[in-house]
Amino acid sequence: MTRIARERTLWLMQNVLPHEPALRAWLRRKPVGNLEVDDVVQETYAILAGLESVHGIRNPKNYAFQTAYSVIISHLRRSRIVAIRTMADVDLLGVMIDEPSLEQQLSDRDELRQVAQAIAGLPDKCREVFTLRRVEGMSQREIAERLGISENTVEKHVAKGIRLLMRIFGRGGKGGDYSSKGSAKEASEGEADDASGKLRD
Amino acid sequence: MSAHTHGSQTQDIDHAAAAWVARLDRGALSPEEDRAFAHWLAADIRHAGAYARAEAIFAYSERAKALGAGFDPADFRVAPGGAFGRRRLFVGGAAAAAVAGAGLLSYAYLLPTEYRTTRGEMRVIRLTDGSVMTLNTASIATVRYTPLRREVILREGEALFDVAKDRDRPFVVTAGRIDVRAVGTSFAVRRLGAAPMEVLVREGIVDVQRQSRAPTAPLRVPAFTRAVAVDTPGISAEAVEVGIDPDAIARQLSWREGMIAFEGITLGEIAEDFRRYSDTRIIIEDPVIAAMPVTGRFSAYDPQGFARAVSVSLGLQSGMTPSGMVALWK
Numbered sequence: 283m284t285r286i287a288r289e290r291t292l293w294l295m296q297n298v299l300p301h302e303p304a305l306r307a308w309l310r311r312k313p314v315g316n317l318e319v320d321d322v323v324q325e326t327y328a329i330l331a332g333l334e335s336v337h338g339i340r341n342p343k344n345y346a347f348q349t350a351y352s353v354i355i356s357h358l359r360r361s362r363i364v365a366i367r368t369m370a371d372v373d374l375l376g377v378m379i380d381e382p383s384l385e386q387q388l389s390d391r392d393e394l395r396q397v398a399q400a401i402a403g404l405p406d407k408c409r410e411v412f413t414l415r416r417v418e419g420m421s422q423r424e425i426a427e428r429l430g431i432s433e434n435t436v437e438k439h440v441a442k443g444i445r446l447l448m449r450i451f452g453r454g455g456k457g458g459d460y461s462s463k464g465s466a467k468e469a470s471e472g473e474a475d476d477a478s479g480k481l482r483d
Numbered sequence: 484m485s486a487h488t489h490g491s492q493t494q495d496i497d498h499a500a501a502a503w504v505a506r507l508d509r510g511a512l513s514p515e516e517d518r519a520f521a522h523w524l525a526a527d528i529r530h531a532g533a534y535a536r537a538e539a540i541f542a543y544s545e546r547a548k549a550l551g552a553g554f555d556p557a558d559f560r561v562a563p564g565g566a567f568g569r570r571r572l573f574v575g576g577a578a579a580a581a582v583a584g585a586g587l588l589s590y591a592y593l594l595p596t597e598y599r600t601t602r603g604e605m606r607v608i609r610l611t612d613g614s615v616m617t618l619n620t621a622s623i624a625t626v627r628y629t630p631l632r633r634e635v636i637l638r639e640g641e642a643l644f645d646v647a648k649d650r651d652r653p654f655v656v657t658a659g660r661i662d663v664r665a666v667g668t669s670f671a672v673r674r675l676g677a678a679p680m681e682v683l684v685r686e687g688i689v690d691v692q693r694q695s696r697a698p699t700a701p702l703r704v705p706a707f708t709r710a711v712a713v714d715t716p717g718i719s720a721e722a723v724e725v726g727i728d729p730d731a732i733a734r735q736l737s738w739r740e741g742m743i744a745f746e747g748i749t750l751g752e753i754a755e756d757f758r759r760y761s762d763t764r765i766i767i768e769d770p771v772i773a774a775m776p777v778t779g780r781f782s783a784y785d786p787q788g789f790a791r792a793v794s795v796s797l798g799l800q801s802g803m804t805p806s807g808m809v810a811l812w813k
Contacts, residue, residue: 292542321529330535331531417548441505
């Protein structure tokens with residue numbers, strides 16, 4: 283895989299990202315061996331990004347969950363120590379996922395506000411750069427010229443912004459769905475997200 | 484994916500993924516960077532996954548564009564206790580644009596306006612007479628309206644024109660030295676580098692004519708026809724392919740998928756437009772809401788996301804109907 287196609291990025295954004303908190307919660311409810319939720323999620327994204335076509339996928343949420351399930355199964359097979367107990371746990375994972383409820387759909391309608399809040403919560407300089415890039419649509423080069431800083435610095439602020447958004451979105455932008463293995467640092471930031479919408483870094 | 488004992492591993496991978504996405508957003512990679520990127524991606528499947536996820540999240544943040552230039556982060560900072568700071572949600576760049584547009588209207592007849600799209604971008608532009616120009620990726624067009632003529636010069640790229648009927652003011656698209664003239668119809672013009680100019684007529688009739696001091700008779704191109712015009716003396720147009728079936732035309736115009744930007748297009752029209760891209764229709768029963776103009780950039784595949792963005796910016800409600808349609812209401 284080289285650079286991901288724009289079309290696939292948008293597909294992941296629209297069809298997988300919104301279900302990531304549910305996927306993580308589901309994976310956490312059924313811990314399997316010492317598999318980390320983050321690892322399964324990343325591998326799931328890798329598989330979905332690498333699919334030749336997604337046209338045939340009618341229910342992306344279901345598909346993402348099934349992919350995560352297959353990731354777990356293949357790891358269990360490779361580990362060779364498939365305890366009966368573990369397999370029973372995995373079988374429970376097999377129950378399939380229902381459609382998002384009306385409530386979920388409605389509660390998602392503040393997505394734009396969520397993006398706005400996330401940007402507002404970025405550290406000062408990072409927020410300024412991110413706003414110019416995302417709200418005003420300026421290029422990194424134009425931002426560098428406008429702010430009188432180097433393009434390298436702009437790139438670093440963009441990277442930092444993306445990193446902080448990665449922590450928020452999909453992992454509990456609505457609170458309470460933080461990574462199961464978060465370090466003390468990450469956990470404290472998670473609380474900060476929920477309480478004030480601000481991020482420290 | 485062997486040892487997962489270090490909790491910081493995910494953070495390290497996310498860190499690297501975010502750095503690559505930011506680097507790619509800055510511009511093309513050097514050959515060395517390209518190798519390093521490929522190497523990093525191949526090193527661990529989680530790298531590829533974290534990278535894909537970072538791209539998706541960065542794309543998601545693009546929705547912020549709908550916030551418009553008036554975005555003030557202070558409005559969205561969450562106060563302790565969870566309430567909004569000032570709670571002054573913006574009322575849309577659309578309103579501001581409408582005010583500015585009113586002032587500029589009289590000059591629109593005199594001043595040519597240039598429209599551009601970057602690679603991967605697409606724009607739907609409502610022209611002052613009600614015609615709609617849809618610019619494909621990496622295209623440049625200049626629009627100049629006079630009391631006698633509606634002129635568009637397609638400098639590069641591809642555009643679809645849905646022309647409002649006006650018998651007294653022909654609509655003329657010029658690509659190179661070829662003029663494509665319509666009264667009221669729908670047609671696409673393509674001008675890609677040195678390749679011959681192409682006209683695809685979806686509805687109505689257009690006349691294709693080479694600019695010349697001694698003009699030859701125009702070539703009349705009816706609907707469901709593709710004409711390839713070669714800009715050589717003596718030949719006004721050639722290689723006319725008639726009877727193209729509607730599906731083929733739809734395919735040729737499939738570039739209209741992807742991201743689309745609206746400028747001053749009403750919600751009712753946009754709802755119609757979304758129907759072309761998605762089975763999920765947008766239902767607007769209130770005519771007042773349907774008449775609201777919207778400016779912004781949205782994914783053509785995501786009517787729900789569009790409805791959410793619009794509901795926040797225009798103070799509306801949005802949700803799904805039991806039949807799976809997206810509804811907008813007050």
